[in-house]
Amino acid sequence: MIEKKIRKCEYSDTNSYSIVLFDGVCRFCNGWVQFLIRQDKADAFRFSPIQSDYAQSLLDSNSSAVAGIDSVILVEKGVVYTHSSAVLHIFKRLGRGWTLLYLFIIIPRPLRDIVYRWIAKHRYKLFGKYDSCMIPTENAKRKFIG
Numbered sequence: 001m002i003e004k005k006i007r008k009c010e011y012s013d014t015n016s017y018s019i020v021l022f023d024g025v026c027r028f029c030n031g032w033v034q035f036l037i038r039q040d041k042a043d044a045f046r047f048s049p050i051q052s053d054y055a056q057s058l059l060d061s062n063s064s065a066v067a068g069i070d071s072v073i074l075v076e077k078g079v080v081y082t083h084s085s086a087v088l089h090i091f092k093r094l095g096r097g098w099t100l101l102y103l104f105i106i107i108p109r110p111l112r113d114i115v116y117r118w119i120a121k122h123r124y125k126l127f128g129k130y131d132s133c134m135i136p137t138e139n140a141k142r143k144f145i146g
Contacts, residue, residue, distance in 0.1 A: 017044060017046040018044055018045050018046070018074060018075070018090070018093055019045075019046050019047075019058075019074070019075040019076070019145065020036065020045055020047050020072065020073075020074055020086075021047075021049075021050050021055045021058070021059070021072070021073040021075070022048075022050060022071070022072055022073075023049070023050055023051075023071050023072075023123075024049025024051045024052070025051070025129050025131070026123050026124065026127065026129060026130075027127040027129065027130060028123045028126070028127035029071060029072065030130070031127075033047050036094070037140050040094065040143075041095070042093075042095060044093050045090075046143055046144070046145050047143055047145070048145040049146070052145075054145050054146025055146060058075065059073075071123070072086045072087060072090075073086055074089050074090055076089060076093070083112070083113045083117065083120075084104075084109065084112035084115070084116040085105075085109060085112075088102050088104055088112075
């Protein structure tokens, strides 16, 4: 299993919230974060663009777990989830009907990750790219770190 334990980070609520790191200039990734903010009825998630100082310090301290990953990473209770596992654990944590998507975890990770990596590799070509990271609305600011 590739999921790794991480060192405690500076953000004090890493055990209270699941931290979603995302590519802040990717239009698809920003849409994903906006979707998660709308669906996060339990207020379970906090977000940080991979380009932020916070995310970089977290990634630097866990470089073996996240080397070369530039899209979605989930940090939950000291465990780092990457690729399709990150997405599936996010759906699991969302609750309600979204939890059913977690059933895809039964598909072997290498097969799930083929699809994930293809989308990640082509995300700029398919969905576009911003010149800078998004600025969250006043309502959503409290959900962002870094």
